[in-house]
């Protein structure tokens with residue numbers, strides 16, 4: 001007699017899942033695509049002061065190697081087909097950060113029907129097998145600040161992790177006091193002007 | 204100056220407006236060119252359904268004495284045809300493309316006819332599934348951007364493929380719209396022979412939203428926040444021309460403090476925009492350090508602007524008659540502190556950038572544009588100056604109090620290659636710092652004086668019909684805004700009848716159609732970035 005093997009067993013390999021989750025949430029790669037104003041804030045978030053590379057985010061130019069598509073501007077009818085193609089080219093799971101009002105609902109250009117009323121119109125048009133692993137985080141603002149974008153990335157990590165990452169103090173700037181013990185939140189701007197504690201920069 | 208078939212002559216915004224009969228359109232433009240008006244600034248149209256006419260306007264400058272003439276004509280609404288001015292002014296070609304797609308005016312003899320048999324749409328989609336073929340959205344009764352056909356995105360394909368007019372012996376390569384070097388969704392179709400570009404078709408319109416139509420649906424003051432979003436890097440650069448034009452229509456004057464605050468915001472904005480330019484050019488030729496540094500230093504100016512205007516990027520700062528907020532008290536202190544440090548950084552940035560052999564290879568002698576070519580195609584701003592043309596509107600055609608005791612020099616280059624375009628920006632940053640120093644000194648001397656007229660409410664809209672053209676030499680070139688007021692129409696009582704944005708980026712990018720030919724593929728991308736783009740204002 002034969003006994004059919006239980007294929008479902010494979011899913012019980014929980015530690016692997018956990019490891020994948022852990023790896024995935026700590027290295028979210030973004031698609032290097034700037035549509036409009038919000039992309040400037042994306043750029044500011046990527047470098048000095050905000051620096052999203054410290055939470056594992058990296059901008060890649062090809063959709064075949066990214067986890068996150070960041071929609072940072074209005075998608076109009078001419079762009080829509082291209083945008084849809086980018087969604088299809090991204091390997092799943094497709095994480096989407098909808099940055100700014102334009103991508104959410106047409107934003108300041110709501111009067112014009114030439115601009116789509118939000119990226120969800122396109123996501124809904126994706127074939128079923130693509131659509132079911134699209135995970136969306138919305139980020140309001142026109143434009144959102146770079147801190148907001150970092151918050152959205154953390155929110156996404158939270159989603160992947162399935163737990164609560166809200167307490168991760170990544171969006172704040174902590175500096176030690178002169179006394180060394182207490183922590184103080186410092187405006188990055190002020191830090192630029194005054195921070196000369198590091199050896200090389202004393203002048 | 205004499206024109207044939209002259210109907211009317213008016214003055215607005217320092218421009219002599221001459222209206223002529225349509226059959227003499229070409230002849231009069233030829234006369235204009237003979238008089239030395241070589242610089243084609245813009246060509247656009249205004250719809251007048253009550254008169255059953257569409258008015259076409261062509262604005263040209265004579266650079267040597269900063270004279271401006273606008274030629275106008277009214278064509279019948281049912282038979283919208285004019286001869287094309289491209290044989291005289293090659294730089295109006297793309298303006299005619301745009302006027303065709305927005306107003307349906309056929310320009311007989313337009314270069315597109317030779318290749319495609321029709322004038323191409325550059326901003327709107329050419330695919331009738333996405334935008335009705337015979338709708339010209341800026342005609343008042345066309346329905347504009349409303350009630351477009353529904354699209355099922357799952358079944359729409361190949362909406363932006365080029366099918367006609369390609370040469371068989373060239374290899375065509377699509378660049379963009381999603382491309383890390385184009386800095387926004389712009390596309391180019393390059394026809395290559397080996398590595399050399401022999402044919403180039405700019406493909407715009409990937410963020411076209413129809414803003415000129417949207418402006419007609421809004422009250423005059425509600426347009427200001429949207430103008431910020433035209434060029435989000437130098438946002439003040441679009442508020443200024445619009446507000447200047449509006450003030451002329453409303454007969455409002457601004458006091459000195461208001462002017463100073465405007466200059467201050469404009470120059471801060473110019474610095475951060477030029478920094479981004481230097482960074483992105485350097486990034487494109489693989490000098491990533493400069494990009495990281497400029498983004499860091501740019502944040503400083505963004506923060507200063509936030510202190511001044513309350514916003515990081517989209518300022519919404521200018522108002523007809525003044526500015527929205529008073530001068531912050533501790534601004535001067537903070538400025539002194541951060542700028543002392545910025546200057547050190549800036550010196551190092553110049554040093555590392557100019558010492559870098561990669562930059563030397565990719566910039567020096569690459570993509571030279573002569574002064575004649577730059578004027579012919581209507582270039583403006585730092586790109587024009589890099590070609591050696593001494594034309595800075597802040598100096599040559601002063602506005603907004605730039606001529607009132609503020610001393611600075613314009614920067615000009617000599618050969619107009621990538622290096623010159625970069626060096627001009629370096630110098631302009633230094634000059635802007637100089638301007639800001641003078642403005643801050645004057646503001647401090649004035650002390651806590653009450654801010655100007657905007658506190659005494661300006662009338663929210665013009666009461667008389669009129670036309671005004673405001674301009675500003677922004678970080679990218681001449682930002683020009685044409686505002687037409689027509690309060691006698693009940694729908695346009697509180698709304699502009701027509702707002703046209705003359706975008707320098709649009710002009711620069713479209714002129715690549717000719718200037719980009721003959722370049723190597725890799726040099727072309729460096730050339731394109733060296734023009735400083737901002738896609739939103741290009742596509743509008």
Ligand code: SF4
Nearest residue numbers: 037100101102142143
């Ligand atoms: S949401 Fe606002 S800031 Fe962002 S792209 Fe749209 S208009 Fe620009």
